[in-house]
Amino acid sequence: xxxxxxxxxxxxxxxxxxxxxxxxxxxxxxxxxxxxxxxxxxxxxxxxxxxxxxxxxxxxxxxxxxxxxxxxxxxxxxxxxxxxxxxxxxxxxxxxxxxxxxxxxxxxxxxxxxxxxxxxxxxxxxxxxxxxxxxxxxxxxxxxxxxxxxxxxxxxxxxxxxxxxxxxxxxxxxxxxxxxxxxxxxxxxxxxxxxxxxxxxxxxxxxxxxxxxxxxxxxxxxxxxxxxxxxxxxxxxxxxxxxxxxxxxxxxxxxxxxxxxxxxxxxxxxxxxxxxxxxxxxxxxxxxxxxxxxxxxxxxxxxxxxxxxxxxxxxxxxxxxxxxxxxxxxxxxxxxxxxxxxxxxxxxxxxxxx
Numbered sequence: 269x270x271x272x273x274x275x276x277x278x279x280x281x282x283x284x285x286x287x288x289x290x291x292x293x294x295x296x297x298x299x300x301x302x303x304x305x306x307x308x309x310x311x312x313x314x315x316x317x318x319x320x321x322x323x324x325x326x327x328x329x330x331x332x333x334x335x336x337x338x339x340x341x342x343x344x345x346x347x348x349x350x351x352x353x354x355x356x357x358x359x360x361x362x363x364x365x366x367x368x369x370x371x372x373x374x375x376x377x378x379x380x381x382x383x384x385x386x387x388x389x390x391x392x393x394x395x396x397x398x399x400x401x402x403x404x405x406x407x408x409x410x411x412x413x414x415x416x417x418x419x420x421x422x423x424x425x426x427x428x429x430x431x432x433x434x435x436x437x438x439x440x441x442x443x444x445x446x447x448x449x450x451x452x453x454x455x456x457x458x459x460x461x462x463x464x465x466x467x468x469x470x471x472x473x474x475x476x477x478x479x480x481x482x483x484x485x486x487x488x489x490x491x492x493x494x495x496x497x498x499x500x501x502x503x504x505x506x507x508x509x510x511x512x513x514x515x516x517x518x519x520x521x522x523x524x525x526x527x528x529x530x531x532x533x534x535x536x537x538x539x540x541x542x543x544x545x546x547x548x549x550x551x552x553x554x555x556x557x558x559x560x561x562x563x564x565x566x567x568x569x570x571x572x573x574x575x576x577x578x579x580x581x582x583x584x585x586x587x588x589x590x591x592x593x594x595x596x597x598x599x600x601x602x603x604x605x606x607x608x609x610x611x612x613x614x615x616x617x618x619x620x621x622x
Contacts, residue, residue, distance in 0.1 A: 269326040269327050269330075270326050270327075270329075270330050270332045270574075270576060270577035271499050271574055271577055272325070272327075273327035273328075273330040273331065273572050274330045274483070274570035274571065274574060274577070275410035275499075275567065275571060276572050277294065277298075277330055277331045277334060277335065277566070277570055278335075278564070278568070278569060278570030279564075279566075279567050279569035279570075280294060281294055281335050281338075281566035281567075282408075282563065282564045282565070282566050283427070284549055285408050285410060285576055286406070286407070287406040287408060287455070288291035288404060288406065288409075289405055289406060289407050289563055290404075290407050290566070291335040291336075291338060291404060291566065292324060292399050292402075292404040292558065293350050293418070293506055294331050294335065295331065295332050295395060295399055295458035296395070296396070296399060297331065298328045298329065298330075298331030298332040298395075299328075299332055299391065299392045299395035299396060300392065301324065301325075301327075302325050302329050302332065302388060302392065303388040303391060303392035304326035304387060304388075305321050305322070305324040305388070306321075306325060306344065306385065306387060306388025307384065307385055308321040308324070308382035309321040309322060309325065310381040310385050310388075310467055311381075311382050322501065323332030324482050327425060329391075329394055330570070330573070332385045332391075332395055333573065334566065334569045334570045334572075334573045335569065335570050336355065336398070337355065337356075337555070337556070337573075338556070338565050338566055339351075339355070339364070339404070339554045340352050340355060340552060340553055341406075341556060341565075341570030342402065344499055345391050346383030346414075346501050347501060348359055348499040348501070348519045349496070349497035349498060349499070349506070349550065349553060350501055351497065351553075352497050352500075352530075352549060352550055352552050352553035353416070353493050353494070353495075353496050353497025353500075353549040353550070353562055354493065354497065355500070355552060356493075356548040356549050356550070356551065356552045357489065357490075357492050357493025357494070357496060357497065357545060357548050357549030357550075358489075358490060358493030358494070358543075359491050359493075360489060360493075360548040361486055361489025361490045361545065361548070362437070362486075362490070363490075364488075379488075388583045395609050401468050403622075413606055416549070418454075431560045435560050436560040436619070437553075438558035438617045438619045439558045439559055439560050439572075440480050440569065440616060441558075441613045441614070441617050442551075442554060442555050442558050442572070442613075442614065442617060443513070443571065443572055443574075443612045444577060445609075445610040445611070445613035445614040446551065446572065446576075446579075446610070447574075447575050447578070447579055447604045447610075448500075448607070448609045448610035449513075449517065449575075449606070449610035450575050450576065450578075450579025450580070450583065450612065451539075451579050451582065451583045451586060451590075451603075451606045452514075452518070452521065452602075452603045452604070452605075452606030452607035453517055453544065453579075453583075453603070454525070454579055454580050454584070454602070455519075455581035455583045455584070455586060455587040455590075455599055455602060455603045455606070456515040456521060456540075456587075456603050457583065458580075458584040458600065459599065460478060460481070460588060461474070461478065461589050463524065463596065463599075464478060464491060464594075465563050466596060467528070467596040467597075468524070468528055468529075468532075469532075477530075477533055480533065480534070480537060481533060481536065481537040481540075484492070484534070484537035484538060484541050485537055485540060485541035485544065485545075486491075486541075486546075487541065488538070488545045489541060489544065489545045489548065490501075490540030490544050490545075490589055491545065491570075492542070492545025492546050492548070492549045492616065493545065493548075493549055495548065496509060496545065496546055496549035496550055497549055498622070500550055502554075503562075504622070505622050506550060506553060506620055506622070507546040507553070507554060507614060507615070507617055507620045507621070507622055508512035508622055510546065510547060510550050510551050510554055510614050511611045511614045511615050512541065512546065512611075512612065513542075513543040513544070513545075513547040513551075513611075514547070514552075514607045514610045514611030515543075515606065515607075515608070516539045516540070516542045516543030516546070517539070517540060517543035517547075517603075517607040518603075518607040518608050518611075519535075519539045520535070520536045520537075520538075520540035520543060520600075521536075521600045521601075521603035521604045521607065522600060522604055523535035523536045523539065524536045524565055524600055525538055525597060525600040525601070535567070543607075553616075554617075554620060555569070555572050556569075557619065557620050558567075558617060558619055558620065574579060586602070587599050
C-alpha cells in the first residue's frame with residue numbers, strides 16, 4: 269500500500285492546479301483520511317476490519333509524507349539545509365518509531381483504542397498547522413503538460429516515466445544508496461530485541477539497554493536536526509555528510525559484534541545516532557538536487573520514499589535468512605556491507621560536488 273500510494277500520490281500532485289498549490293489540497297485530504305482511518309481502527313473488532321483500516325491509513329499517510337519533502341524548495345537557497353534538517357532531522361528524531369514518540373505512545377498501551385483516536389487527531393492537527401504555516405502559493409497559472417498519445421506498453425514508453433540511466437543517473441544512485449542504507453539500518457533495528465536477548469544475552473538488562481540506545485539516538489537526532497542543516501548551508505557541503513552518515517552506520521554495526529557488552533551498546537548508539545541523524549537531516553535535500561525532471565518532483569519523491577517503506581519490509585526478511593543460515597554474528601557484517609555500498613553509491617553522484 270505504501271509503495272503504490274507513494275507513486276499514485278506523486279503523479280496526482282504533479283498534475284494538480286489549484287489556488288492552494290499542487291500539494292496542500294492532497295495533503296489535507298490525506299490528513300483527514302488518516303484521522304478517520306485511525307478512528308475506524310479503534311472501533312475494529314476483528315483482524316480483517318482492522319487490516320482494511322490500517323491499509324487505508326497507510327495510503328493516506330503517504331499522501332502526506334512524500335510531498336512535504338518538496339516544501340524544502342520553498343526555503344531560500346541559503347536556508348534549504350536548515351529546512352531539510354527541520355523536516356528530516358528534528359521531525360524524524362521526535363516522531364520516529366524508534367526514538368521520540370514511542371515514549372508517548374507507550375502511555376496508551378493499556379488504552380490502545382483511545383490511543384488510535386488521539387494520535388489520529390494529532391496527525392490531522394499537526395498536518396493542518398504545517399499546511400497553514402507553509403501557505404503553499406497558488407499554481408493556477410502553471411501550464412499542465414498534456415499527456416502523450418496512448419502507446420502500447422514498451423521500454424520506450426516506460427522511459428517517459430522513468431528516464432534512462434544517462435539522464436537519471438544521479439537520482440538512481442541516490443535511490444540505490446537509500447535502499448542499501450535502509451537495509452543496513454533496519455536489519456539491526458528490526459532485530460534489536462532478539463540481538464539483546466539471544467546474542468548479547470542481556471537478560472534483565474534488555475529493556476534498559478534498548479531504552480539507552482533509543483535515548484542516545486534521540487539526542488543525536490535532535491542535535492543533527494539543529495546543527496547539520498545550518499552547517500551544510502554555511503560550508504556549502506551536502507553530499508559528503510550524507511556519505512559520512514553511512515560510514516558511521518557501518519561502524520555502529522561492527523561495534524555490537526566486537527564489543528558484546530555495555531561499551532559496545534554505547535558505541536553502537538553513538539555512531540548509529542550520529543549516522544541516522546545526519547542522514548535524516550540532509551538526504552531529502554540531496555534527493556531534491558538530483559531529481560531528473562523538475563516538472564514531476566512529487567512523483568520522484570514518492571518513488572524515493574520507497575527507500576523507507578520497502579527497506580523496512582525486506583530488511584527483516586534478509587536478516588532472518590542470514591541469521592538462520594550463518595547465525596547472529598553475520599547480521600552485523602551484512603549491515604556493515606550494505607551501509608558501505610550505500611555510501612559508495614552516494615559518493616558517485618556527480619551533480620552535487622560536495
